Amino acid sequence: MTTVLDPTGGRSADTLQAVDRPPNLDGLTVGLLDISKARGDKFLDQLESRLTDRGITVKRFMKPTFSKPAPVDLRHEIAESCDAVIEALAD
Amino acid sequence: MGTATKPDKSTPAPSDGLVAVVKKDCPTCVHVAVVLAQLSAADDVQLTVYSQDEPSFPADLEDVVDDTSLAFSWHNNIETVPTLMRFEQGKEVERIVGWERSQWEEFTGRNGLGPDIAGYRPGCGSLSVDPLLVDELNVRFGASVLRSRRVEFASAEDPFEATFDRGWTDGLPVVPPTEARVMAMLAGTTRAPDDIVATIPPDLVEVTVEQIAANAVMAGCKPEYLPVVLAAVEAACTDEFNMHGLLATTYFSGPIIVVNGPVAHRIGMNSTNNVLGQGNRANLTIGRALQLVVRNLGGGRPGGIDMALMGAPSKLGLCFAEREADSPFAPLAGEFGVETSGDSTNVGAVTLFAGQGPTGIIDQISRGPESLARSMAGVLMATGHPKLVIGFDAMLVVGPEHGRIFTEAGWDRARLLAELEALLIRDSDELIQGAGGIDEGIPAAFAGAQLPKFRPGGLQIVHAGGDAGLFSAVLGGWVGGDKGSTPTCRPITP
Numbered sequence: 001m002t003t004v005l006d007p008t009g010g011r012s013a014d015t016l017q018a019v020d021r022p023p024n025l026d027g028l029t030v031g032l033l034d035i036s037k038a039r040g041d042k043f044l045d046q047l048e049s050r051l052t053d054r055g056i057t058v059k060r061f062m063k064p065t066f067s068k069p070a071p072v073d074l075r076h077e078i079a080e081s082c083d084a085v086i087e088a089l090a091d
Numbered sequence: 092m093g094t095a096t097k098p099d100k101s102t103p104a105p106s107d108g109l110v111a112v113v114k115k116d117c118p119t120c121v122h123v124a125v126v127l128a129q130l131s132a133a134d135d136v137q138l139t140v141y142s143q144d145e146p147s148f149p150a151d152l153e154d155v156v157d158d159t160s161l162a163f164s165w166h167n168n169i170e171t172v173p174t175l176m177r178f179e180q181g182k183e184v185e186r187i188v189g190w191e192r193s194q195w196e197e198f199t200g201r202n203g204l205g206p207d208i209a210g211y212r213p214g215c216g217s218l219s220v221d222p223l224l225v226d227e228l229n230v231r232f233g234a235s236v237l238r239s240r241r242v243e244f245a246s247a248e249d250p251f252e253a254t255f256d257r258g259w260t261d262g263l264p265v266v267p268p269t270e271a272r273v274m275a276m277l278a279g280t281t282r283a284p285d286d287i288v289a290t291i292p293p294d295l296v297e298v299t300v301e302q303i304a305a306n307a308v309m310a311g312c313k314p315e316y317l318p319v320v321l322a323a324v325e326a327a328c329t330d331e332f333n334m335h336g337l338l339a340t341t342y343f344s345g346p347i348i349v350v351n352g353p354v355a356h357r358i359g360m361n362s363t364n365n366v367l368g369q370g371n372r373a374n375l376t377i378g379r380a381l382q383l384v385v386r387n388l389g390g391g392r393p394g395g396i397d398m399a400l401m402g403a404p405s406k407l408g409l410c411f412a413e414r415e416a417d418s419p420f421a422p423l424a425g426e427f428g429v430e431t432s433g434d435s436t437n438v439g440a441v442t443l444f445a446g447q448g449p450t451g452i453i454d455q456i457s458r459g460p461e462s463l464a465r466s467m468a469g470v471l472m473a474t475g476h477p478k479l480v481i482g483f484d485a486m487l488v489v490g491p492e493h494g495r496i497f498t499e500a501g502w503d504r505a506r507l508l509a510e511l512e513a514l515l516i517r518d519s520d521e522l523i524q525g526a527g528g529i530d531e532g533i534p535a536a537f538a539g540a541q542l543p544k545f546r547p548g549g550l551q552i553v554h555a556g557g558d559a560g561l562f563s564a565v566l567g568g569w570v571g572g573d574k575g576s577t578p579t580c581r582p583i584t585p
Contacts, residue, residue: 002250004268005239007259007305008387009296065574067336 031082108137279314289328292335352431352439364557378408427580484568
């Protein structure tokens with residue numbers, strides 16, 4: 001029998017519990033997060049106009065660079081001020 | 092935590108006074124048995140004798156302590172038998188080894204020891220430092236410092252297949268990280284096993300020296316490579332290097348480690364023939380250890396967070412030593428303020444660069460630096476895309492036959508960089524999207540300007556390779572600076 005040390009540090013996957021998805025967006029505030037990829041803003045502009053046409057409140061956000069996680073303050077602001085969030089990924 | 096091995100506390104601590112450690116399988120210990128009997132018989136002497144192999148030896152003494160587990164010997168660093176120590180208030184204050192009459196008489200404060208035996212005999216090796224036993228003893232007594240969870244492989248399980256089955260490998264076999272191997276690896280650093288080295292992405296967990304050592308074992312490192320691996324992990328996990336972004340990119344790049352300083356030669360690294368290729372254990376295993384750490388401890392795996400479109404062979408690991416001896420340039424680490432030569436106390440430094448494997452630069456005709464620089468600029472301009480500028484970094488690896496041309500012209504790194512920077516400026520009108528019939532390019536808003544290929548600090552230059560071959564190489568980089576990765580240098584400490 002061979003005994004070894006666990007080289008993964010005993011990591012168990014920490015699953016983050018997502019908030020329940022709302023049944024519809026009526027009366028909610030939806031955040032649109034631009035991750036700073038080229039033309040992501042164009043995509044989000046389209047989404048914004050479709051959402052506002054349906055009477056949904058939209059807030060726009062942008063993170064400084066696509067290659068790093070969003071700053072913690074930005075994440076907090078989005079969580080506090082929105083009911084749902086759509087991120088733009090364009091490449 | 093885990094089922095850590097507990098230290099052997101079965102051996103009693105000695106009383107204050109004299110303490111001797113002997114083994115029967117030692118002619119000198121047999122020789123001095125009569126002296127031990129003399130001391131033991133004296134009313135004013137407190138003598139405790141530990142026997143490493145045979146508790147019935149010495150025969151004339153009562154209450155010889157059984158140290159066949161070698162617990163006392165190991166914990167008290169006994170290297171020679173006989174060893175004679177003095178304990179006061181539970182702590183050793185001094186010791187002598189071997190047998191020399193006048194030395195023992197001075198130590199014990201008694202004359203006339205062993206009057207009928209020869210006055211001098213050298214000692215023998217203690218069992219607790221026997222090479223055949225050392226690994227097992229380290230585990231038995233020392234492994235309690237190891238905090239990692241223990242994993243048992245079944246007797247019928249091939250340990251190498253077991254590491255594949257558990258997803259611990261990079262596709263090649265790894266060395267199973269047994270307690271003995273990790274203990275041996277930890278001897279390669281003066282840092283404590285539970286020292287935290289870095290917070291590692293993408294899972295953002297704190298990693299310790301011990302955990303990195305386990306992955307270094309798996310990579311196939313020797314203990315003397317561990318300080319280089321630790322420095323590389325430290326540098327890679329900085330905000331400025333941005334390992335997280337580098338891991339998640341669809342592009343080809345991965346972490347590349349450049350080593351400077353005397354440590355490179357000391358541990359047998361390669362800076363010459365086939366420097367970026369296979370064959371050298373230190374180069375290959377150090378680069379691999381970093382990637383195993385990222386994968387196993389950080390959770391960064393291909394198909395998971397690692398979204399590389401194609402990746403590159405260099406992502407198995409790429410680590411090399413800069414060829415410093417006859418370089419036209421000062422060591423790369425100096426560009427980042429870390430001294431590794433001359434009077435420096437650093438044993439070396441690692442510079443981490445986000446990049447991919449080499450693209451060759453052929454120039455077998457140029458004998459002067461200006462022409463050679465133009466050749467290099469031609470390949471550098473095309474790196475990534477000839478119309479894309481500033482966003483991506485690169486590293487130029489100058490081969491020694493090319494390097495000699497710069498040396499003879501008196502061009503150092505700064506001089507070559509200045510020449511290349513001048514050669515790598517373009518009219519932006521040639522670069523904008525649509526120019527030259529190519530849709531790719533820089534936005535039209537930048538028309539009418541003179542733009543450099545690389546951002547300031549975006550082009551690194553190093554010297555490496557064998558003696559023969561009129562070639563150099565480009566290691567294409569990744570997004571440079573705040574939006575991507577900045578080359579990061581750290582000193583290597585023992």
